[in-house]
Amino acid sequence: MEKLHHFVFILLFLVLVHRGKVLALKSQDGSEEWGYVQVRPKAHMFWWLYRSPYRVEDPSKPWPIVLWLQGGPGASGVGIGNFEEVGPLDTSLKPRNSTWLRKADLLFVDNPVGTGYSFVEDKKLFVKTDEEAGTDLTTLLIEIFNGDEKLQKSPLFIVAESYGGKYAVTLALSALKAIEEGKLKLILGGVALGDSWISPEDFVFSWGPLLKDLSRLDDNGLQKSNSIAERIKQQLEEGKFVDATNSWSELESVISASSNNVDFYNFLEDEGSNDLSAMELGLYKEISMKRYSRYLTFLRSRSTPGGDNDLDELLNGAIKKKLKIIPENVTWGGQSNDVFTYLEGDFMKPRINEVDELLAKGVNVTVYNGQVDLICATKGTEAWVNKLKWEGLKNFLGKDRTPLYCGSDKSTTKGFVKSYKNLYFYWILKAGHFVPTDQPCVALDMVGAFTHSPAT
Incomplete structure (x- = not known):
């Protein structure tokens, strides 16, 4: 494969061996490292670190590290x-x-265990809560950072998308505790929550009114949507979290039927192809839970028509061959369906309190949302932000927004931002659920801003 030349231009050598088993590798020039951490006996988490070729050495602004956490679960x-x-x-x-x-x-990082290349040897080892996922991630960070003084000098920014936002806040609190106890040698720079599933209740209540205003639902569709949302609220209040997850799935199906299949990841579009063969991650049990992979399939076909762009084939083929340490019996995404199944009791639980805790501890929290996302709609994100008990909330809400542009073009508004103390909120225009894909320029500027990157 000609395109593979990007990967084979360097030799690999062993970094870490334990009991004769390869745990990590790095490129000869040190620009990439990857490996496994056994976060619990028979529970293996895969990670991949890229060191930037654009690194700028500035004593007043240390070069940052972004830890990216995906959703799903x-x-x-x-x-x-x-x-x-x-x-x-x-x-x-x-x-x-x-x-x-x-x-x-x-x-x-392929998180939680069972995601992507990560795997468990016993199904009992899948995590059942966001807190358990945060604990495993903390164990991984201890393994990676404690033995690397260079990494320890770079502030770590936990950036999450979708359900990953729930992992991010539980990880941040777990990591802070480990740092305070002297178990983790790391500087926590901040947390960024991109289109994050922080308060499922607020999102399900946002869907009906938002789609009604957009003419994708009529009064009948709105009534059906709100009725199920009220049921979800009641189930959450009663602690019936698995029932709430099942009702969420039903609500998505009702909205799809009433809207003629609005795209949950960009409400200006209809859902893409129903053919999931190109990328079936097995993220969800029901058909309504397969939209995440379906939309990504659509994005790939849109961005690289006719290209060699099957992610499943790529990760189980060329990339697995390059990495060398993925066990033969491990298939990328092979346990993903189980990951969701074991977390369905936590899926609808809110994590607003964790955001409040981080703000109270002085941690920088950035919230960003794509304008045309539905699944984690801006309307829902604003609703949960308004529920924060943080002492600075009133002043934050009273601030005016600043428009965002990209490059030399000051005639096209790309978004808005406002902040107060350690809370920042970005509204990204013309972006759906996957902000970096839909608006790469403004997303890159945003990352530079919240990481205080010395790069120009």
Whole structure:
């Protein structure tokens, strides 16, 4: 494969061996490292670190590291976030001009265990809560950072998309505790929550009114939507979280039927192809839960028509061969369906309190949302932000927004931002659920801003 030349230009050598088993490798020039951490006995988490070729040494502004956490639950950051959104190469293995390496080093993790290349040897080892996922991630960070003084000097920014936002806030609190106890040698720079599933209740209540205003639902559709949303609220209040997850699936199906299949990841579009063979991650049990992979399939076909862009084929073929340490019996995404199944009792639980805790501790929290996202609609995000108990909320809400532009073009508004103390909110225009894919320029500028990257 000619496109593979991006990967084979360097020799690999062993970095870490334990009991004769390869745990990590790095490129000869040190620009890439990857490996497994056994976060619990028989539970293995895969990570991949890219060191930026654009690194700027500035004593007053240390070069940052971005830890990217994907959603799902069960979606692979090593696969999707890396090759679809912000990594150095796209799914055709061509350089991405808008890679976030321009502003930071990038650490991708297949989280929780069972996602992507990560795997468990016993199904009992899948995580059942967001807190358990945060604990595993903390164990991984201890393994990666504690033995690397250079990494310890770079502030780590946890950037999450979709369900990954729930992992991000539980990880941040877990990591802070480990840092305070002297177990983790790391500087936490901040947390960024991109189109994040922080308060499922607020999102399901946003869908009906938003789509009614957009003429994708009529009064009958709105009534059906609101009725199920009220049921979900009641189930959450009663602690019936699995029932709430099932009602969420039903609500998506009702909205699809009433709207003639509006796209949950861009409400200006209809859903893409129903053919899931190109990329079936098995993220969800029901048909309504397959939209995440379906939309990504649509994005790839739109961006690289006719290209060699099957992510499943790529990760189980050329990339697995390059990485060398993926066990033969491990298939990328092979356990993803189980990841969701074991988390369905936590899926609808809110994590607003965790955001409040981070703000109270002085951690920088950035919230960003794509204008045309539905699944994690801006309307829902604003609703949960308004529920924060943080002492600075009133002043934050009273601030005016500042418009955002890209490059030398000051005639086209790309978004808005406002902040107060350690809370920042970005509204990204003409972007759906996958902000870096839909608006790469403004997303890259945003990353540079919240990481305080010394890169120009």
